[in-house]
Structure formats: structure tokens, C-alpha cells
Amino acid sequence: MSRCRETAGILFPKKCGExxxxxxxQCKKPICKTHSRDYWQSIACxxxxxxxxxxxxxxxxxxAHLRDDPYFYWYYVDTPWNEEAYGASDYRLFDDAGGxxxxxxxxxxxxxx
Amino acid sequence: xxxxxxxxxxxxxxxxxxxxxxxxxxxxxxxxxxxxQQHLVEALAPxxxxxxxxxxxxxxxxxxxxxxxxxxxxxVVDTFPGGVRGELxxxxxxxxxxxxxxxxxxxxxxxxxVAACEAAVDLECNLRxxxxxxxxxxxxxxRNVLADPDARDDGSVCLLSGGDPALDAFFDKxxxxxxxxxxxxxxxxxxxxxxxxxxxxxxxxxxxxxxLTYELARAGIHHLAIPRARPFDxxxxxxxxxxxxxxxxxxxxxxxxxLALDPDPGPPRRRCTGRYDxxxxxxxx
Numbered sequence: 462m463s464r465c466r467e468t469a470g471i472l473f474p475k476k477c478g479e480x481x482x483x484x485x486x487q488c489k490k491p492i493c494k495t496h497s498r499d500y501w502q503s504i505a506c507x508x509x510x511x512x513x514x515x516x517x518x519x520x521x522x523x524x525a526h527l528r529d530d531p532y533f534y535w536y537y538v539d540t541p542w543n544e545e546a547y548g549a550s551d552y553r554l555f556d557d558a559g560g561x562x563x564x565x566x567x568x569x570x571x572x573x574x
Numbered sequence: 575x576x577x578x579x580x581x582x583x584x585x586x587x588x589x590x591x592x593x594x595x596x597x598x599x600x601x602x603x604x605x606x607x608x609x610x611q612q613h614l615v616e617a618l619a620p621x622x623x624x625x626x627x628x629x630x631x632x633x634x635x636x637x638x639x640x641x642x643x644x645x646x647x648x649x650v651v652d653t654f655p656g657g658v659r660g661e662l663x664x665x666x667x668x669x670x671x672x673x674x675x676x677x678x679x680x681x682x683x684x685x686x687x688v689a690a691c692e693a694a695v696d697l698e699c700n701l702r703x704x705x706x707x708x709x710x711x712x713x714x715x716x717r718n719v720l721a722d723p724d725a726r727d728d729g730s731v732c733l734l735s736g737g738d739p740a741l742d743a744f745f746d747k748x749x750x751x752x753x754x755x756x757x758x759x760x761x762x763x764x765x766x767x768x769x770x771x772x773x774x775x776x777x778x779x780x781x782x783x784x785x786l787t788y789e790l791a792r793a794g795i796h797h798l799a800i801p802r803a804r805p806f807d808x809x810x811x812x813x814x815x816x817x818x819x820x821x822x823x824x825x826x827x828x829x830x831x832x833l834a835l836d837p838d839p840g841p842p843r844r845r846c847t848g849r850y851d852x853x854x855x856x857x858x859x
Binding site for chain 1: 611612613614617735737739740741742743744745746747749750751759760761762800820821822823824826
């Protein structure tokens with residue numbers, strides 16, 4: 462049985478060595494349950510996800526659920542946390558102005574067909 | 575052959591459900607999906623052989639896929655009888671259409687595509703969007719998303735963005751505000767695993783696509799919907815009929831808190847009973 466080769470910790474790096482449950486879809490190393498996270502339809506290790514979040518703003522946004530994960534706390538702590546007011550983009554989500562044609566002119570591609 | 579090519583996860587999930595039900599009934603069935611949905615479908619229906627369309631944007635299907643489609647005895651096509659980009663038009667294989675709400679239901683183009691099918695079933699007849707004598711009406715279908723369907727809810731609130739950046743940005747603000755009043759808030763990854771919830775949340779906040787809406791209705795979970803704009807689907811109409819759609823961020827927040835803190839909020843407004851086996855039975859009849 463292969464062993465987890467992830468070394469990321471919540472605060473400090475350390476060797477893991479727990480039984481692996483799969484391989485990271487990014488770096489291919491074996492990872493255990495503690496160090497694997499859902500990444501779209503596959504899994505990724507903590508180190509790779511941290512790298513993606515740090516390097517690509519859109520990944521930080523699309524993986525925003527990791528904000529609640531202790532392994533990723535420090536990667537989201539710079540953003541406002543408590544009682545942030547709703548903005549125009551939030552109200553637009555609820556905008557009813559479209560009526561019957563709501564979204565009907567959005568022919569951008571396959572997404573959401 | 576079940577053709578479930580389309581954007582998002584909806585077509586693939588429905589296609590996997592129907593293909594799996596057909597396989598269970600002993601019918602030689604395979605499923606056509608986009609590459610982006612391959613992992614999801616393999617997890618949902620590992621017993622169903624797949625035909626994967628590479629890439630994301632095809633107005634013409636690859637030759638090997640077209641050959642397989644031509645060799646099939648029947649095509650079961652989800653939502654778009656002529657293909658989402660018309661890629662199935664001109665294909666001679668007899669086909670059955672499996673339809674859900676479309677905003678262009680009254681257009682000659684859509685009705686022409688339906689008329690070209692041997693049969694069609696409306697899987698969202700409760701919305702009365704396609705009342706036609708030649709179309710069979712069935713209840714909406716939904717997979718079970720709860721590990722224990724009989725478990726009591728744990729009072730938590732689940733924010734489900736499905737990877738939608740606009741919803742994630744809103745949830746970035748909504749989540750901390752709900753936690754500040756003591757609620758248990760869970761945010762889920764974009765992926766949609768075969769079993770979505772190991773415990774029953776009290777409230778799920780998310781879009782109003784077909785699958786999520788009816789899966790939550792079947793599970794008896796309160797669904798506070800934020801309808802998203804789609805070219806063909808009408809999430810607003812579905813949300814108003816099946817879920818709840820608060821009017822603005824403050825109304826959403828207030829309704830979540832009301833439901834989560836209520837010791838006995840009562841069941842959601844509707845429950846649906848359709849099963850993929852019902853669709854398979856109709857196909858075989």
C-alpha cells in the first residue's frame with residue numbers, strides 16, 4: 462500500500478505517511494484522506510491547491526469553500542471576514558428586471574444549457 | 575444510446591440516471607457525455623459504458639462518435655432533441671426525447687425537433703410548459719442525495735455554488751454573516767459527488783437548475799434559490815414553483831436565519847416522487 466507523501470500541515474510542514482486514498486490530479490503524488498481535497502471531479506493535495514490559490518485569483522474564487530478549511534485559513538485571511546456589506550453585484554444576483562426574457566439573450570456557449 | 579451532451583452537470587446526471595436504470599433492466603445501453611463530465615458520470619453510474627466527446631465546444635461531432643450514434647438502435651436525447659448545437663440534426667437514428675423546461679417551447683424550431691422524434695417525455699410536466707397530447711407527462715426525476723433519507727436535519731445551512739463565481743462572491747459575504755449569529759454554515763466544493771450530503775442540512779442555498787431543485791424537493795430540504803440566467807432553461811420559473819426565491823440579499827439572509835433558528839420549521843412546500851426507473855419503464859413501453 463502506498464503512503465501519503467504530502468508534507469503540508471495546518472501551521473508547519475511535517476511528514477505524513479498515512480495510507481494513501483488516491484493520487485493528486487495535479488502533481489500525481491499519493492495522498493491520504495486528511496490531505497486530499499475535492500478538486501472539480503478529481504482530488505488534489507493541499508500543497509497544489511495552496512499553489513493554485515496563491516497564484517491564480519480565479520482559483521481562489523472558485524475554490525472559495527476552502528476558506529472554511531483550517532489547512533487554507535491563512536490563504537484567505539487577508540480578505541474581509543466579518544459583516545461585509547452586500548454590494549451591487551450581490552443585488553444583481555436577485556435582479557428581476559429580466560422578466561420572461563431572463564437570460565434569453567445569453568448564448569455564450571455550452572455552459573448552463 | 576443515451577445522449578446527454580450539454581453544459582453544466584444537469585444533462586450528464588439525468589443521462590447517467592436513465593442509462594443506469596436501463597442497464598438494470600437488462601438493456602444494452604451506453605451514454606454519450608462531454609469529457610468535462612466524464613469523472614462525474616463514472617462515479618454516478620460506473621456500470622454504464624461511456625462514449626466521451628472530447629473538448630467542450632462542438633458544433634459537429636467527431637467521426638467516431640457519429641458512427642456510434644448511427645449504429646445505435648435508438649437514441650434517448652436529453653433536453654435538446656436535435657443536439658444542443660444542432661449536431662444531431664440529419665442523423666437518421668430513431669430517437670426519443672427526454673425533455674425538461676425550455677423557454678423556447680413554443681418556437682417552431684423546438685417543436686420541429688420534438689416532432690422529428692418517435693416519442694417524447696416531459697420530465698417537468700408540473701410546470702405545464704409543454705402541454706401536448708403527443709408528449710408523455712412524467713413527474714420530475716431526482717436521485718437520492720442523502721446518506722440517510724430518514725435522518726432529522728442537523729440545523730445547518732449549506733451554501734452550494736456549483737462553482738459559479740457570482741454565487742461564490744455572494745456566499746463570501748453571506749457565510750460570515752450567518753456564522754456571526756451562531757448558525758452552522760457549510761460550503762460545498764464545485765464537484766457534485768454521487769451522494770451529496772452525509773448529514774441532512776436544514777437549508778440549502780443555491781441555483782435553481784433541474785437536478786438540484788428536484789433533488790432537494792425529493793429529500794425534503796428547504797431550498798432557497800438564486801435563479802441563474804440560462805439560454806434555454808428558466809430557473810426563475812422553476813424556483814418560484816418549487817423552491818423559495820427571496821427577493822434580495824437581505825431577504826435571503828433573513829429567511830435563512832428564520833428557518834435555521836425555528837425549532838420546527840415544517841417541511842418544504844413540495845415533494846416529488848419521480849424515479850429514473852419510471853423513465854426507463856416508459857422508454858421500454
